[in-house]
Amino acid sequence: MKDVTQLDPVALRTLAVATRLGTFEAAARELHVTPSAVSQRIKALETRIGRVLLHRVKPLEPTEAGLVLVRLATQTELLEREAVAELVEEDDADGTSYASLPIAVNADVLYGWFVDALAEVQSRHRVVFEVVREDHTRTAERLRRGEVVAAITGEPKPVPGCRVVRLGRLRYAAVATRAFQAAHFADGVGSATFAEAPIVAFDRSDSLQHDFVLRVTRRHLAPPVTYVPSVREFDRAVRVGMGWGLLPESDVLDELDRGDLVELVPGRRPEVALFWQHWRLGSALVDDLTEAVVGAARAWMAG
CATH class of the missing domain: 3.40.190.10 (Periplasmic binding protein-like II)
Structure with missing residues (x-):
């Protein structure tokens, strides 16, 4: 088996961006490099891993191995931002970039109470959210693919690497x-x-x-x-x-x-029984978000 320790963080981020945007050209624009550079970074990562990570179709389709590394890249970026925020003095906080959390939520929950939970967390953290609206029967797939950090889902079985909390009915x-x-x-x-x-x-x-x-x-x-x-x-x-x-x-x-x-x-x-699933990260931000979501849900839904 190849030694896959010390993976290139630049290549990991490139893989995650290319997967999210669907083409090398779109990833190149966001990363301010050429499409060729995007392709070369991912090819080098595939050589390092010894597996194909992307199917070269439009939109780009990650393989199972690719999904693992997309999740790793997203998790790493979140934890790095939290670490930087802890190191920055309070007076210098205005210069600290915001963490961004992608979350998949069904429409009824989004309309009913979910934004209140997000606002509560944002009052304590420098964070913004990308809320992906999806039916509760499909949000777990978003989580499995590494597209979101957390999701409200109808699926009680945990996605690999995730924790599940029952919210109510x-x-x-x-x-x-x-x-x-x-x-x-x-x-x-x-x-x-x-x-x-x-x-x-x-x-x-x-x-x-x-x-x-x-x-x-x-x-x-x-x-x-x-x-x-x-x-x-x-x-x-x-x-x-x-x-x-x-x-x-x-x-x-x-x-x-x-x-x-x-x-x-x-x-x-x-x-409809609903569950909150999130990656197991050891992230204070995700822990606070979980507490806010669970509290808001249980105040609004049946047990």
Whole structure:
């Protein structure tokens, strides 16, 4: 086996940037070098490791070995920034660059409470965030690929090298306007009416509505769908009668009590268990972020 200690940090960062941006040309622009230099650095790293790290396609696709080193490069950069911040005197802090944390989060959580947790952490650290919006069923893959440091996910099994903390359960209610219910469910809720009644979904990764139909009818149906990839506009689409949809229970309780919205299947409120996964880094910043996220989540969601 090759000795792979003392890896070139410049080459590691180059690999991470090329993977994130997808081409040698884009990586060269960010690193202020030529595309040839980017290619040579990665080739030298592959020679050092003795494995192919990138598939030369567009966009560039890291191999399994490449993903390991992308994670290493991102983790190293974060820990270096934290170390520098500890060494800088308070009076000189204004000259210290900000750490940047990429995080993958699903839309309902982002809209509901997540920004409050980020703001709490930013009040104590020189940090900025790159929030990647992704369905909770897909955020763990972002973590596995080294694209994010942490993620809110529906996956309880830890990604290799990560720690998992259970956050709680996000409970939903299948709701519609009274006029929509009268137009599409006058004959009751069943396979025939669910197959014909339009639904509102966030995007093509959002399977909540279809999963609900399957649980209620035990049939795979294909109702007409309107896709609205914004939480605020998704909610409005349901409330103006474009279709029925699953909205967070906490957002609709008052409207259900007033009769402004109706629940299609009373008492059938699906729950999504959510987990916080983050790299095991020994990072004070990530530890503080975890504490803030867990505290905010447990105050907002069911246990």
